[in-house]
Amino acid sequence: MLVREGANVNVADKDGDTPLHEALRHHTLSQLRQLQDVQDVGRLLMGLGAQGQDKKSSSFIACFLAAHGADLELKNKKGQTPLDLCPDPNLCKTLTNCHKNKESHDIETVTTSATVDECLVCSDSKRDMLFSPCGHVACCNACAPRVKKCLICRENVVSRVK
Structure with a gap:
């Protein structure tokens, strides 16, 4: 309001x-x-x-x-x-x-392609793992254990949360 x-x-x-x-x-x-x-x-x-x-x-x-x-x-x-x-x-x-x-008075539709939320490592699954401390969501549960640095900001990954 x-x-x-x-x-x-x-x-x-x-x-x-x-x-x-x-x-x-x-x-x-x-x-x-x-x-x-x-x-x-x-x-x-x-x-x-x-x-x-x-x-x-x-x-x-x-x-x-x-x-x-x-x-x-x-x-x-x-x-x-x-x-x-x-x-x-x-x-x-x-x-x-x-x-x-x-x-604009009419907000246009945001199109989301299949690649928008795909895992940046395997491209097969959806991203569902939150890296800490940076907070980025970059890969799936299966690929997360292999990731040592965030794929988005390159910060060291301390922990992962699904």
Whole structure:
């Protein structure tokens, strides 16, 4: 409601974090999976405003903010943009798409190809392993034990969560 009334979606806190920084910092792997299943961003955004929706994941909120003008390049005091905090390249693409379409009244459909969520190692299974500490989702359960460095950011993998 505040956004529809013209609230500034880029207001920063004492650490320089915007609502988009916070939304991306607090999402979970299950929320990323939900977002990957959504093909129509317009429908996703309409659902955010629906009465009776009891759980709004931070990934969906991030898309809403991006579609309503949140700056993807705004850095916090640590020099991080919201996309720097985003652990999944698919979500980054979706956010960029939402942001590009913010000016249009009809948000275009985001098409997801079969390669968007495939394992970066075997290309046979879906990505379902969250690497720690970086938080990227890059490969499937079968391939994860072989990965020593994240395939996206090259940071050492300390632990893996399905």
